[in-house]
Amino acid sequence: MRALLQRVSEAAVRVDGDVIGQTGPGLLILVCAMQGDGETQAEALAAKISKLRIFEDDAGKMNRSVLDVGGGALVVSQFTLAADTSRGNRPGFSTAAHPLLGEPLYRHFANHLASLGVPVETGRFGADMKVSLINDGPVTISMEM
Template identity: 80%
Template structure:
């Protein structure tokens, strides 16, 4: 699985003009399931993200995790993280999981993150979503379970 995480002061996602998910201080997590991904990979990714020490401590160093700051997460499905730009100018997405698998793994990832004690809200899989955020830092980190 792949994720792009952004440390945020706040973030929200709208579908058809209605807010369907939001977070205050914490993380906006864009998630993409890849072909061959499993529930175990979704859990590995959630565990890793929940423990990343990317929030500032009292000395101003990135030393605290999402749990340590009692932050929350907004998880948004983002199949375009599977983009292959190696040929031509039009990205290919054939390495992304099939929609049914992608939805299942996205939901599993969000549920596992919540089970770790992180208040978690989500977007709507497959919907045309409008995401708003205030990136804090900015801090933006790419994680791929194939590389960890």
Template identity: 75%
Template sequence: MRALIQRVSKAKVSVDGELIGEIGSGLLILICAMQGDGEPQADQLAAKISKLRIFKDEAGKMNRSLLDTGGATLIVSQFTLAADTKRGNRPGFSEAAPPAEGERLYEYFAEQVAALGIEVATGRFGADMQVELTNDGPVTIWMET
């Protein structure tokens, strides 16, 4: 699985003008299931993200995790993270998991994050979404299993 994680002070996602997910301080997680991914990769990524020490401590150092801060997550599916740009000018997305498997793993990943005791808001798989965020830092991290 691939994820682009952004530390945010707030984030929200809308579909057709309807707000469907919103958080305050925490992480916006853009997530893509890749060919061959399964539950073990989703479990690994959820655990790693929950413990990633990218929030400031009392001394202003990035030393606290999402679990430490009680922050929330906004998890948004984004198959374009699978983009292959090696040839030509049009990205290919054949490395992304098929849509049905991608949706299943996206939902499973969100469930695993919630099972860790973290508040989860989500986008809508396959929808044309508008995502708004205030990146805090900015802190943006690419992760891959």
């Protein structure tokens, strides 16, 4: 699975103008299931993210996790993280998991992250979503499991 994490002061996702998920201080996590991924990868990625020390401690060093700071997470499906730009000018997305596999893995990832103690809200898989955020830092990290 691939994820793009953004440390945020706040983030929200809207569908048809309605806020369907949001978080205050914490993480916006864009996530994509790739071909060959399973629950093992989803759980490993969630566990790593929950412990990733990208929040500042009292000395201003990135030394605290989202769990340590009591932050939340907004998890949004993002198949374009599978983009292959190696040929031509139009990205290909053939390495992304098929939606029938991708959606359950996306949900499993979000549910596992919540089970680890991170308050989680989500977007809507496959919907045309509008995501807004205030990137704190800015801190943006790409991950893959």
